[in-house]
Amino acid sequence: MSPTDPSSAKASGSNFIRNIIDADLAANKFAPRRWSGRPGPAEQHKVSLGDTPKIRTRFPPEPNGYLHFGHAKSICLNFGLARDYGGACHLRFDDTNPEKEEQEYVDSIIDAVKWLGFDWGANLYYASNYFDWMYAFAEYLIESGNAYVDSQSAEEMRASRGTLTEPGKASPYRNRSAAENLDLFRRMKAGEFADGAHVLRARIDMASPNINLRDPAIYRIKRATHHNTGDAWCIYPMYTYAHPIEDALENITHSICTLEFEDQRPFYDWLLERLAEGGLLQRPLPQQIEFARLNLSYVVLSKRKLIQLVEEKHVDGWDDPRLPTLVGARRRGFTAEGFRRFADMIGVAKSDSWIDMSVLEGCMRDHLNETALRRIAVLDPVRLVIDNYPEDQEEMCEAPNHPQQPDWGRREIPFAKELWIEREDFTEHPPKGYFRLFPGNTVRLRYGYVVKCTGCVKDEAGNIKSVHCIYLPDTKSGTPGADSVKVKGNIHWVSAKHAYQAEVRLYDRLFSAEAPGAGGRDFIDDLNPDSKRIIAAQLEPALKEAIPEERFQFERHGYFVADRVDSRPGAPAFNRAVTLKDSWSKAR
C-alpha cells in the first residue's frame, strides 16, 4: 500500500478506531461480505465468493479545492489502517454537487495522494457513477413510505424545521401518497420543474431532538453541468443521502469521518437499514466512525480562508510554499514521509486538540536529517580574506555527503584566498559564550584550515566590508596535523571565486499568531510580514547541479529544496523548508 515496507510500518499505537476494528475482526463480523470486483448493490455482490481485503476504508474528498494538511491526517489514517490490517482503501471523489466541483481538483487530489505515498490500486471511484443506483434507491424509499416530495420553499422548510429547543412542524406535503410522490419525483428527474420547486425528503421524525432527523432533504433539483455526468441529471443527491450509499456500494467496513458528522450517524444508520431491509444493500453495513480533525497552530485550514489568501494574492497561488496545502508543502521541501510520521505521532482520538506547528516542522526536520545530503551555503555573505594565503593558490577540501552515512560518499570543495562567510559568524564585540570569529580568536573553516582572526575593514559608515585572518598551514582537515590545534568554533565558507550565486527563498510561517483571526480579529491582520524573504546566496559549486525537488541540508542553516517550478538546468533556485534547531540563538 505504501512505498515503505509494510512489515516495517511501525504499528502506530493503539487508538479507539483500531480497537473497534480489532473487535470487529475478532467477532468475524465481515465474514458474510461479498465483493463482485466493483461497487454495486446487494444483488451484484451476492453472487461472489467473498471479499479478500480484511477491511475497506476510503478517503472521500469533494473535488472542490486543494488538499491540505488536515486531509493528510485523514489520508494517512485511512490508507494506514488498510495497510496495517491487510485491507483496501478506496480513493473516492464525492462529487454530488455539480456547482462546486471541477476536473482540475480531481487531478490535483490524485497527485497529492500519490505523492503522500499511497496506492488505491483499482479502487478509484466517483460518487457520480452511482447516480442511477441512488435514484433507484430513492424510488424504493418513496414506495416504502420512507420519503416524500416536499413542495415548500427553502424558507418555509427552514421555518418549519423548528429550533434547537423546539420541535419542527410537519410539511403540508408530508402525507402525499406514494403514487403521487413517485410521479412527482420522476417528473423532477425528467426536468419538468424549476430548480428549488420541489425537494425529496426522508420521512423520519419532525420532532426529533436531533435536527438531522427532522426529515432531511435527500434530493434537490439543480440544473448545472456536472464534471463527470454532464447534463444527464438535473436532480442531485445530498451528501447525507449519498455518502452512506457510496460506502455501502463499495463494501466499506469502516467509514471514518470527522466529528462534525457525529450527529449525522443516526441518519446514516437509518438510511442503510431501510435499504438493507429492502434487499438493496448487503450486510454487514458499513459503520461510520468519527475522529477529531486536525487543528494546527499558526495555520488556517478552512477552505474559505485558503481561497481568500490565494484570491487576494497574499500568497503566490495554491502551491505557495507557505500555504498548508499539500502542493505547497511539497514545493516547500516537506516530505511525504514527514507527514506520515506526523500522523503517527499525533495519533487519532475524539478530543478536539491543537497541535503546534513546531511538531510538524520537527517531523520534517527529523526525516530530512536522515535523508538530505549536506552542502555548504552562505546566506548572508561577507568576505573573509586570508592574508597569508598565496594570491593565486587553490586547493580542494573534502567533505562527507552525510556525517552519519559514510557510504554516501564525499565531495570536494574548492578553497582559495578569498572566501564568503556568514556575516553573523564574525563580530568585533563577542557576547559571552560566542565562539565564532572575533579579533584574536581561532576557529576552524569547516573541512579546511584553522584560521586566526586579525580584524576587519569597514567603510565610512562603519559597515564591515571584509574580515581578515591568517591561516595555520598544518591544520587542514584530514591531514595528520588537523587536530594539533583545538578550536571550539567551526564555521562554514564558500570560495568567492568558485561560488554559485543563486536565488534562495527563506520561508517562515505565514501567520505570526498562534490562532490567526482569534478574538474577533481579521485573520488577514495576523499575516507574518516576513514569511518570505528572497536573497542571493553564495553556494558551494556542487549545488549548481541540483535537480528539482532534490533536498539538502545547508550546514548550520537548515533544509532546503531545489524549487520544482523555478529551477532551470544548471541554475536551481532553493526554498527553505525548515531551519535547524538553534540552541545558541534560543539561549540568547
Added chain:
RNA sequence: UGGGGCUUCGCCAAGUUGGUUAAGGCACCGGAUUUUGAUUCCGGCAUUCCCAGGUUCGAAUCCUGGAGCCCCAGCCA
C-alpha cells in the same frame, strides 16, 4: 437553553471487564560524544487522571451531582 461529543504531565496520547510504583511520543531540563552551537547517546520529567461527593480492602476506570470546551437549525460537504 434540545440533542450529540470531549476533558489523563507544557503539547499529543495509551489506559476502557475497578487490582502492583498511571504506557509511549514531542517539548523541556541535565550530562556524554561531536570539525554542523545540528545529529546521536544516556539520565530526569503526573502520589495523580476537569471538580465535589459516594461505593469498595482497592477507582483514571463504577455511582451521584457539578464545571468547562466543541458540534448541530444549507435544497453545502
